[in-house]
Amino acid sequence: MLEKIKALCDKYEELCARSEQPDFYSDPKRAAKLLREKNDLEPIVQAAQALARAESDMAEAQELMADPELKELCQQTFTQAKQQREALLEKLQILLLPRDPDDDKSVIVEIRGGVGGEESALFAHSLFRMYSMYAARMGWTVELMNYNETELGGVKEADFILNGRGAYARMKYESGVHRVQRVPETESGGRVHTSTATVAVLPEMEEVDVQINPADIEMQVFRSSGAGGQHINKTSSAVRLIHKPSGIVVSCQEERSQVQNREKCMRMLASKLYEIERERLDSQVTGLRRSQVGTGMRNERIRTYNFPQGRVTDHRVNLTLYRIDAVMDGDLDEIINALATADQAERLKNSQ
Numbered sequence: 001m002l003e004k005i006k007a008l009c010d011k012y013e014e015l016c017a018r019s020e021q022p023d024f025y026s027d028p029k030r031a032a033k034l035l036r037e038k039n040d041l042e043p044i045v046q047a048a049q050a051l052a053r054a055e056s057d058m059a060e061a062q063e064l065m066a067d068p069e070l071k072e073l074c075q076q077t078f079t080q081a082k083q084q085r086e087a088l089l090e091k092l093q094i095l096l097l098p099r100d101p102d103d104d105k106s107v108i109v110e111i112r113g114g115v116g117g118e119e120s121a122l123f124a125h126s127l128f129r130m131y132s133m134y135a136a137r138m139g140w141t142v143e144l145m146n147y148n149e150t151e152l153g154g155v156k157e158a159d160f161i162l163n164g165r166g167a168y169a170r171m172k173y174e175s176g177v178h179r180v181q182r183v184p185e186t187e188s189g190g191r192v193h194t195s196t197a198t199v200a201v202l203p204e205m206e207e208v209d210v211q212i213n214p215a216d217i218e219m220q221v222f223r224s225s226g227a228g229g230q231h232i233n234k235t236s237s238a239v240r241l242i243h244k245p246s247g248i249v250v251s252c253q254e255e256r257s258q259v260q261n262r263e264k265c266m267r268m269l270a271s272k273l274y275e276i277e278r279e280r281l282d283s284q285v286t287g288l289r290r291s292q293v294g295t296g297m298r299n300e301r302i303r304t305y306n307f308p309q310g311r312v313t314d315h316r317v318n319l320t321l322y323r324i325d326a327v328m329d330g331d332l333d334e335i336i337n338a339l340a341t342a343d344q345a346e347r348l349k350n351s352q
Contacts, residue, residue, distance in 0.1 A: 004096060005048050012041040036104075044095045046111035057081035058307035091121040094344050107147075108271050109201055112157045114177065116195025120155025123180040123305075126328060128158045131174075133330025140164030144254045145264050159252075159268065161204060168203045173339040175201045176302035183308070193306055196301065205270040212270065218242040221258055241265045248272050266274040303335075317342050 012199050015038040018024060025031045061078035064070050113120035132142050146159040162171060179196050220240040237254030239261040250268040252261040303314045305324060312327045313320040317338045321327060327335070 001256040008041055009045050009048055013043045035243055044053055047088055047092050047095060051085060054084040054088060083100060093256045093348055097347050104165050105203040106161055106163045106167045107167045107171045107201050108161050108204050108268055112198045114198050116198035118141055118150060118152055119184045119193055120195040120197055121156055123151045123195050127154055127178060127197055130328050130330055134332045135162050137330055138164060144253045170336050171201045173200050173336055177299040179237055179304045181306045190197055202271040202275050210270040210274050216244050218244060237264050241264045
């Protein structure tokens, strides 16, 4: 591991030197790529430098322990430096784990109402609002692709892009069945109902990233539905694409022209086909085929939002927070951080 760290530190120094050359920005795309590589290496270099300081402090303290008057003080210094060294070695092991190549990408998020009728649609709307507010906290932008409302303000389906570097690294843990327990506004007896909504998160792919044969695509146009002013329902600007080999269907109706809606559909289709291929490759390695959202049944949940008790529980890491209002307002970092830490620990275990 130490040889690998040294090689990466040397690479970092090389990139720093290149970034200071007068012609570094003559090729903007190449410069941006090298700067991203430099930024990715920086945490490793900083941890390696801190490790070297801790080892130096250990050696110095051990040498001074020969003096009886300094022994107690040096023993404390040695113990502290040793603890720092162990923590830094563990941190470096995690930093050296192979990164998901899609982590820096923007994401396509799909939310669907599940079990629970109108209440599941209202919960799907709550999830859309939660992710929109989290995106604002993270400095990402929300690009709506498809939004199908119910009469009571719920959401049958919502497809949208969260544009921002590193969005997939954070949002990929949100895929699955989300369960809500609350008293619906339409419930006169005050009974708590249980409903679900499903969330799928895909790394956004451009059409050029995935080979799509135009002959495999059937395009349909239709009139947009839902709120949207005078333009809605007057022109057939909404687009539905059917990928015949896989049966995947994607649609977009949020833009004013067929061309714009088709472009967004192609991006969504490329992401779905990429995810299918990635899952196929994963299944060859693990012997298991992962499913993002299951069937939407109540027992397939990854997280429960219990409004009467004011709590949110993520069942994958057994984390319960008693601040449901803050979570629904987009304060997701504590949950996502716990999931990311558990994922790192699992990958570290499998790498040993």
